[in-house]
Amino acid sequence: MAAVSTVLAVCFFGGVNSQTPVQVKSLVDNLLSNYDKRIRPMEDQTLPVTLDVSFSLISLIGVDEVNEKLETSGYLTIRWIDSLLTWDPDSNNGISKIFLPQNDIWKPDIVLGNGIRNFEEFGGSFYNVEVQNVGGVDWKPFQVFETQCSIDTTYFPYDREVCEIVFVVWSYTVSEVEIFKSANGINLNEYTESGVWEITRTDVKVSKESLESKVTFSIHIKRKPFYYLFNIIIPILFLGMLTILVFALPVDAGEKMSYAMTVFLSFAVFLTIINTLLPVSSDTTPVLSRYLLMQMTMSILVLFITALQIRLHHRDTSVPISKPFRFMVRLMHYFHCRKSRKISPAKHKDSEERDNFDSMGETSQEEENRPEWKDVTSAIDFLAFWSFFLLYLSLTVYLFATIIRGS
Amino acid sequence: MAAVSTVLAVCFFGGVNSQTPVQVKSLVDNLLSNYDKRIRPMEDQTLPVTLDVSFSLISLIGVDEVNEKLETSGYLTIRWIDSLLTWDPDSNNGISKIFLPQNDIWKPDIVLGNGIRNFEEFGGSFYNVEVQNVGGVDWKPFQVFETQCSIDTTYFPYDREVCEIVFVVWSYTVSEVEIFKSANGINLNEYTESGVWEITRTDVKVSKESLESKVTFSIHIKRKPFYYLFNIIIPILFLGMLTILVFALPVDAGEKMSYAMTVFLSFAVFLTIINTLLPVSSDTTPVLSRYLLMQMTMSILVLFITALQIRLHHRDTSVPISKPFRFMVRLMHYFHCRKSRKISPAKHKDSEERDNFDSMGETSQEEENRPEWKDVTSAIDFLAFWSFFLLYLSLTVYLFATIIRGS
Amino acid sequence: MAAVSTVLAVCFFGGVNSQTPVQVKSLVDNLLSNYDKRIRPMEDQTLPVTLDVSFSLISLIGVDEVNEKLETSGYLTIRWIDSLLTWDPDSNNGISKIFLPQNDIWKPDIVLGNGIRNFEEFGGSFYNVEVQNVGGVDWKPFQVFETQCSIDTTYFPYDREVCEIVFVVWSYTVSEVEIFKSANGINLNEYTESGVWEITRTDVKVSKESLESKVTFSIHIKRKPFYYLFNIIIPILFLGMLTILVFALPVDAGEKMSYAMTVFLSFAVFLTIINTLLPVSSDTTPVLSRYLLMQMTMSILVLFITALQIRLHHRDTSVPISKPFRFMVRLMHYFHCRKSRKISPAKHKDSEERDNFDSMGETSQEEENRPEWKDVTSAIDFLAFWSFFLLYLSLTVYLFATIIRGS
């Protein structure tokens, strides 16, 4: 009867090219009257349906480093030929395309392959698909994709990640539904830039080897490091300097130990903060974490040396000074002199004055041979300061070298 | 048969204008008997359906700065003419409007264009739409909208944001469904004021260039800064003052270093708190964060100077004082005298008394030429206090100037 | 045909009043055979359906101060007359009521008007409604309601809030569906008391002015303050006392500054804790937050005074003491004497003894005229202690007065 009404409609409106709802309805009724959406719409059922899948990224909602998850929003444009939905526009009042609800026709059961939720049907019951008169079907499901993405934070915050978004035709094999790619990457025309990540490259790959119809879109992203430099690296570098400052504090001030302990605890706090930012993984360790642990170890060492220093400082003057300590004192004096000679021949007068001061008592030479415990702690301060300063410098250079080379 | 029953109904109740459920039912059955909700309801299918979309904002549930997300609740009023749902009220017992479930008739597949969830159909199966006898359809879907909104916190807490709520007709192009705007902004009649944000302006824009039917509502909002002034800015200003106070503490008190370290750590804690409030973005840095980092740097500097000071303070009296330090001491004395001369000629007697005290020992002139290490630390205290105070003042003025000018 | 079978059923079972499933089924089939749930069930369609809405609160699940949200569970009892669902029990085997699934009959599209989620249909597909033979329909949808509720925490924790739960008939206007209230408040018979909030009063209001059919239930609640007194107010009062204790510590102890700083930081920590409990709003500021900020300011002041004190304390004895400081010392002595005179004439002997001690050296009068810097710091301690104690007392009295008067 639907066919009859179509004929009638054609008769009434004849050559006129205006399309009425009745005419469209009769065309739709006609097309779907014998349609079974369970049957693949190929005239030859031994051939696969060919899907042209392209992906338009709209925004990179977030990268969750801890749970190794990428959240993106975008839409797929899936095109195929439905050989059962063809008509002659000329004999249908010039109607060349119609819109049908997605659930009224056959569509591939394509799903997100590497998601972390149950499979969900793409699109929705209220989505329309566009059908052209030659059978071309255009389906554009918009979706928020939560995909697994292994995050390698070794070179954090200069890390580069590659995240894949995989689409699979779940029940059909490659001999029923075939995917081919029409574009060489992800369509980024509608993409709005993220404040944290820069997209460097995108890729599409249609896998050939397996029986599964699968298309893999990969997004190569690079972290914009400025925020982390500003809020994490700089405070850590500051803390590192503060560690060394312990040796600038004289033992007499009586704050050396508590100061060193405070710096140590600050490192522990920072390690905790860093750990909440990065994934729990025993396979890779961020260079930054390693740097922090070395700094912590350095800080522990500083605490030990400081405790020793304080102990020596409060040692009774009657206790004789052993050889290694004497050597340290001499080393300090040697460096001090070299420095003063190098930098300040102009300070000649000063040093003369000093000599005068010194010569009031015994000769300075003898003085140096019989150092007190106070001089020992001063020597330790001096030597430790410069050794740790060098250590700090080399560790920091190592950090940046590794990170920048690695990324 | 439905048509017949309508006729009968008309006969029975004749001129009487009372409407019975039977009459309404027959009208509805009549209208929908040949209706296909997949077909656009335009008599001439080559013309687009024209949607009149307006937006009534009910409340601004929240602005999530960290995830750059705006959550609003409100309802759309979408109006169009369904040319298939027209009837003559006179021959239908004066029925001039009917209510139909939204899923019984054609409606555009309009969706939230910049959301962060999968598209969802507006309204719900239990929603009714009002249909007037001339075909006017009135659809008022209430919705909670979660939209992406890039937050620029540069001038936090005096920042102004512009958030867009975009509605798109997804499958139809502009030649099938066209949007026009009847109002010049968002309807705020039912809006209840937020405690954090003030709406300064609203806009509507219908995009013309693309093939997509799209309407963009934009909300210009301004943060009410009082809460953040009270709870963040004031504590930070307080902390800044405390940094300078380090130089008011004499070295002898033995608390200088631990005090300075505590202030430094407090800055670090505040930086962490601020960071949890603001988005992670390497593109913009809030002036407030920059201010805090400068304060932290200042604090680090203070720690270094303090350590040096303590070192000098505990230096043996026998070590001669180098020229720059002597200069500092003289500078301090100069300032001190100028100050006392300026402010207190009335304190003449006091200073005489002081002279007496001083003259008990050597002449004060000579004293100043031969300062002790204690005087050097005092001089550093004095000079550093005022330099850092000026620095603090100018940084703070810069902060407020930038924020207020920028916003 | 359904009607016929009813007649038959009546014939067979005649006067017998036992009801079989077959009889009930035939009645139901009969009633619904020509029923269209899209049509309002009023014989005269120009009149509105009258809803009797009452609300039974079951529990107050939570008040979210930060997001200004109220979560309650309860059920509505909605009653109306469906003129199409009437029958004569006598000719229907005495059946006087039937149960029908809610989706089989017309029901108003009533929704939660001030929620923060998309509208959801009340009840569910498995709910039954009771229909009496005169057409009375009884619908009791149980629901968990999340409504917006502006929380005014000015007098926290003695605040009283008024939260509204609004129900609106969304698509119908007042001329199609009308709400009236049968009760004067919310039914609290099944309410189980909350541990935090006490319901003081409930109200119902049916709005008359607008075209919308709207019923507003308001709940007046009062916070039970004990928990917050115990866990927040008392610790804050304790902290306030500790601020003053700074001046009880002598400068010589060498812990004054770090102690004062610790107290200051504790205030900052408490401010943070309080802020996580209360909404972010620039419109109202809790008295408690203001109290805390004043205490913090006081604490800053204490730090400044302490730093000054320590500076003075370590000032060289050669520096003369200026007049204001001398005045302070005299003031202290004056108060001390007054106190001792007042309280202890019995301590006469002691003070004599003291005189003896004093007279060993110079006359005490002279002593007081030539105070040392130590005496100045003591005087500052003494005066600051009592001033701050008075300040603390008055601030605290102000806090409680404001809160209790305001609530």
Place this chain on the structure above:
Amino acid sequence: MAAVSTVLAVCFFGGVNSQTPVQVKSLVDNLLSNYDKRIRPMEDQTLPVTLDVSFSLISLIGVDEVNEKLETSGYLTIRWIDSLLTWDPDSNNGISKIFLPQNDIWKPDIVLGNGIRNFEEFGGSFYNVEVQNVGGVDWKPFQVFETQCSIDTTYFPYDREVCEIVFVVWSYTVSEVEIFKSANGINLNEYTESGVWEITRTDVKVSKESLESKVTFSIHIKRKPFYYLFNIIIPILFLGMLTILVFALPVDAGEKMSYAMTVFLSFAVFLTIINTLLPVSSDTTPVLSRYLLMQMTMSILVLFITALQIRLHHRDTSVPISKPFRFMVRLMHYFHCRKSRKISPAKHKDSEERDNFDSMGETSQEEENRPEWKDVTSAIDFLAFWSFFLLYLSLTVYLFATIIRGS
């Protein structure tokens, strides 16, 4: 026609007792052909359907003390007689039971009565129910139940809670659907023990008084205290000891005040931790919280005494010592002597030696009459240590006594 095909089926397969799908299908079609799932399946509709409800607990997923919520998983076994689903197995190829989807037959609208979500239908569309030939229906919906449960944490961590899980037949009254209980408690055969809670008893109660059909399952649970003893109680007891240790520190050490402050802050931190574990309620206060507040108050007291002590310690020796202080010193000496006499007659020689030491100067008697301020602070240390120790002991005994007696 379905009936005819059944007859045919019976004819074809005659006495053979093998059941084919066709036979089962014809039986099912036959049973449901005239079935209306809206009608209660009682031959006499004036009688109620009798439900036998039993509950098998599978696991106690969690008890949320803060939101006073119990989460359990388990399944109900609901049995009733559907008088319309009966057949003779002998004339149906020996088929004695069939499986039907739950939504194909009548079932009571039983829901969770004290949940905190909207009512949800039990089971699901894919659930099958077993129907025996005598009409017995067996429905076993598995569900995760989130129920409200008022938690009384007074005796935390030795508290015992009683949580109820209430099931209500929502629309039917007791005259339409009646619940009776076949078991005396909850079926715990498949229950897997929780690591935190021990189930001590379970109960079932069918309420008789109201019109509602309601069955209440109650679970009596007892907290396993070991975890909390280990992680909360022991650290708190440790902290309490540390409070008293303040008085073991001599004033000269210069760390007394900062030590006492640290202990006080630790209590505050612990109070915060405890509060995140326990519900916010002004009606009951955990004994543990009260204990902690007392400890905090004790800690404040300690701070005040310490500040006083330090003040006294640094008082000039010229200031005379008032009577109460003298009394304290005497008290200390008295206790010291008593102790030494009691414990150590063997230390006779030592004390003689001491006497010798003492007698080198003036007589010890005189010495004690003229104590210095140092002795006063020692005395305060001594007396405060033992008083606070006793206070601590009694508070702790009170804590445990109350908790253990109460639970």
Place this chain on the structure above:
Amino acid sequence: MAAVSTVLAVCFFGGVNSQTPVQVKSLVDNLLSNYDKRIRPMEDQTLPVTLDVSFSLISLIGVDEVNEKLETSGYLTIRWIDSLLTWDPDSNNGISKIFLPQNDIWKPDIVLGNGIRNFEEFGGSFYNVEVQNVGGVDWKPFQVFETQCSIDTTYFPYDREVCEIVFVVWSYTVSEVEIFKSANGINLNEYTESGVWEITRTDVKVSKESLESKVTFSIHIKRKPFYYLFNIIIPILFLGMLTILVFALPVDAGEKMSYAMTVFLSFAVFLTIINTLLPVSSDTTPVLSRYLLMQMTMSILVLFITALQIRLHHRDTSVPISKPFRFMVRLMHYFHCRKSRKISPAKHKDSEERDNFDSMGETSQEEENRPEWKDVTSAIDFLAFWSFFLLYLSLTVYLFATIIRGS
């Protein structure tokens, strides 16, 4: 009529082996025309349907230690013979398999048996199942499984867990649906390695004893300890060393007590961090927690000893030293000598020099007999340092021994 069209289709396309959609549609219509998906598809209904269930794990999304939950994603491959879906390919144009939506045919109501959500139907309405012409049905529902898994963290971070994923056929008993296993474990071909857990073994078990059809897949996993070693164990070991360092600090330094307190608090902080990582359970206690508590106890002890030490240190020199203290001093000297003798005969000269120093005053022997209080504190430092070092060592060895042996 469907049958007729099939016949026609066969006629038209005769021997040609090309399959048209019309042919497939007629086959499908034919198969399903008399199909009832409520009936088990066994020719002999007294026999059970046999399910072949295998499980392919795709990823181990997470192990939630605190809530004792395992989250995995993977898919089941469920195979059975549907005796009603068989056809002869030869008489059906060579069609040997068809794809049908899963809801169009009978399928077992298999569910996740030990989940923590309501049962959900596997697959989805858009899933297709493959049906071979001999009736073989292949259903591959992909699912994210949240299962309960009791986590035994005794040997954390060297723990090994066994988690089970149980699938149950809910309404059918073993006599209607039977499960057998075709594989010996879980299919790990598509599994992507986790960074935290290593799968050591997988198992399948089909339970025989009960009436329930149940298959249990178990995953044996082993934690990769490196991350926790790095971020938790090492900092804890560091902290342990810092505890002992207290005794390296001389009492004179005046930082001993605050340092010890800081270390104690750090332990408390770490205990809190560890507790957020591990489940709340009173049944098992991680060795690591026990180790931490022991360290804390050690730390408390250190605090007590330190307080005592400081007390003794500030004791008046006139107070005689009791015997145990004297013994300690002698013990220290003994060890010191033994050490110096053992290690440094080369330091002979030094010790001679020392003797000279000593002999300037009284004889060293006598000196040792009359030690000062300072010597006592030194002795305590020395003895406590080495005892606690030994204790620390043995505790740490015990920790590692237990953990490694246990795992």
